[in-house]
Amino acid sequence: MSEVLRVSGLTKQFGERRALDNVSFSLPEGAFLSVFGPNGAGKTTLLRILSTVARPSAGSARVLGFDLQKEPDQVRSRIGLISHEPMLYPDLSAHQNLMLFANLYGVRNAEGRVMELLEAVGLKHRRLDVVRGFSRGMTQRLAIARALLHDPQLVFLDEPYAGLDPHAVAVFDQLIDQVRAGRTFVMVSHDLEKGYGMCTHELLLSKGRVTSFAPKEELSFDAFSDLYAQTVGRGVS
Secondary structure (H helix, E strand, C coil), X not given: CCEEXXXXXXXXXXXXXXXXXXXXXXXXXXXXXXXXXXXXXXXXXXXXXXXXXXXXXXXXXXXXXXXXXXXXXXXXXXXEEEECCCCCCCCXXXXXXXXXXXXXXXXXXXXXXXXXXXXXXXXXXXCCCEHHHCCHHHHHHHHHHHHHCCCCCEEEEECCCCCCCHHHXXXXXXXXXXXXXXXXEEEECCCHHHHHHHCCEEEEEECCEEEEEEEHHHCCHHHHHHHHHXXXXXXXX
16 A cells, blocks of 8 residues: 655744644555644644645655655645635635636646536535625535545545534535545544544644554544543643
């Protein structure tokens, strides 16, 4: 099984504070990594660096075989990012948003791909409506379509369930299940039970340091929950 991520000594400094402190791990192709930790643990900072949005202060990472710092364009063309911030233009229609991003990515048969994804996320009938009028769940479904336009090999999810109602969560889960085969996922989550249920590997961060990293089969949910509670209880968070 090939390696999708190799992170070595990744560090991010903000003034006197280290948001990430010597983080190292590797992830195989097809894995689903859930990243846990209390507020300020460095979860989003890690995701921002791996998705080329931010640069590390030290250390290195290879993403899909490419050097993150030396070959960022190669990385960007092969990854997708789904966040609690949809990264869409609210005054454009659903169709206009997806066509804009499809053209930026150089997607072949852009119109066909856009219509295919609008159908997949259940928004084909709302394709001409501006995004500003969409519900939170609809906006997030469109954000999934945007992230998958160029058929990325690696998808990053930063708290994608934030603000979603139960129906929207169920729809989102179904969509992720539909596109999971053949892709690798890295998801930041505050929800231990849900994040652990989805993952194949877990990563627990605390004060920017790795407290635990393991395939899920090596650690039961109860054992992981206890570890999380002990980590926070020790004041390491």
